Amino acid sequence: MVLKSFVEVHPDSHFPIQNLPYGVFKPEPGSEPRPGVAIGDYVLDLSLIALAGLFDGPYLKNSDCFNQPNLNKFVGLGRPAWKEARTTLQKLLSDSEPTLRDNTSLRQKALLPMVKVQMLLPVAIGDYSDFFASKHHARNCGLMFRGPENAINPNWFHIPIAYHGRASSIVISGTDIIRPRGQGHPTANSLPYFGPSRKLDFELEMAAVVGPGNELGKPVDVNVSADHIFGLVLMNDWSARDIQAWEYMPLGPFLGKSFGTTISPWIVTLDALEPFAFDAPEQNPPPLPYLAEKNSKNYDISLQVSIIPAGHEDACTVTRSNLKHLYWTITQQLAHHTINGCNLRPGDLLGTGTISGPEPESYGCLLELTWNGQKALSLTGTTRTFLEDGDEVILTGCCKGDGYNVGFGECSGKIIPSPPLKHVELS
DSSP states (O other): OOOOBSSOOOTTOSOOTTTOOEEEEESSTTSOOEEEEEETTEEEEHHHHHHTTOOOSTTTTTOOTTSSSSSHHHHTTOHHHHHHHHHHHHHHHBTTOHHHHTOHHHHHHHEEEGGGSEEEOSSOOSOEEEEOOOHHHHHHHHHHHTOGGGSSOGGGGTSOOEEEOOGGGEEETTOOEEOOEEEEOOOTTSOOEEEEOSSEEOBEEEEEEEOSOOOTTOOOOTTTGGGGEEEEEEEEOOEEHHHHHHHOTTTOOSTTTTTOEEEOSOBEEHHHHGGGEEEOOOOSSOOOGGGOOSSOEEEOOEEEEEEEOTTOOSOEEEEEEEGGGOSSOHHHHHHHHHTTOOOOOTTOEEEOOOOOOSSGGGOSBHHHHTTTTTSOEEETTEEESSOOTTOEEEEEEEEEOSSOEEEEEEEEEEEEOOOOOOSOOOO
16 A cells, blocks of 8 residues: 555645655744754654654654754664654655644644745754765766776775865755856966866765764774764865865865755655665675675665756756666765774764766766867756856756656755955055
């Protein structure tokens, strides 16, 4: 029997009862943040559901995890608590359960129209790491900058490459992104260029939200690492390619990445994604034993990027990709992150890196789509090699079920100009 909610959910909605992603919101300006789940066009206030005593299972009955300004305490409780919450919420929201459906007062207070609330970062992110897990993206970057004889460095096939990102500049969908300044490659005998980035790019990514962490010095086994991942969000790790190209040797990304990273507000749990599990690509050579999974899987999540060019109203789709294209799985990424004893903590974020597919129309950034600016991308009535001020980038992701969707909503951001510099020597 198909599970159905008493809350009306449009067939195209990303948020049916089969999904129930978690987020944090303010009901109105000045109010306190509180956790919620998305159902159709509504947000269910979990603080009120908890206050009413409706979380009555062994893990959540006496917990104050839904009376918090973020989801860190809840995600840190682990999979048994997550499953208990999901079972409880699906029962409460089902069309055959009267507890919430027929309680007019509680229903009106706890179910709020999504368009009237303010969404916030769902977790307090202590640390953020970004991987380089797509073989297609790695190959394309290598072809551009090193040539076909050494497109992918040999270590890439043995180790999930990553760098430590900047958690403080992660922002929620809808936040404007200020064009960064920095240095770029010098030309001829001149000094390095300094000024606003001339090659501002998006990166189509997803990110895993860490649940229970691990103790310092105690790695997580790859075959249980899924128990340390609460769920996934969409992520746009904006990149200033000119700044990045000048700075990344020998230590890797820095100012070309740290100016802004956008995530979607709703965390879709691995339990909701389980029906869309997909065999991961074969890895050759076989990974070392600590990365060898008994069941290696990605998820069949269709991803799309659209751009609304400055001065235009209509969005133009520029790429379609899928999480199933990842070479290194999210569970391998987490296990590798901890193999040296590094301790992850609830709310930490692990980005996948750019998710590119094998075809040009599935490349996950403008660097690839325009081949580093060599060929302009045609949008509606205009062209782009890289992003211009006023451009808005919108990421979406969705799994197609039997008569329902499990989606992530939108992850969007608009580029605004660099502000005037003050008290900085420009010459």
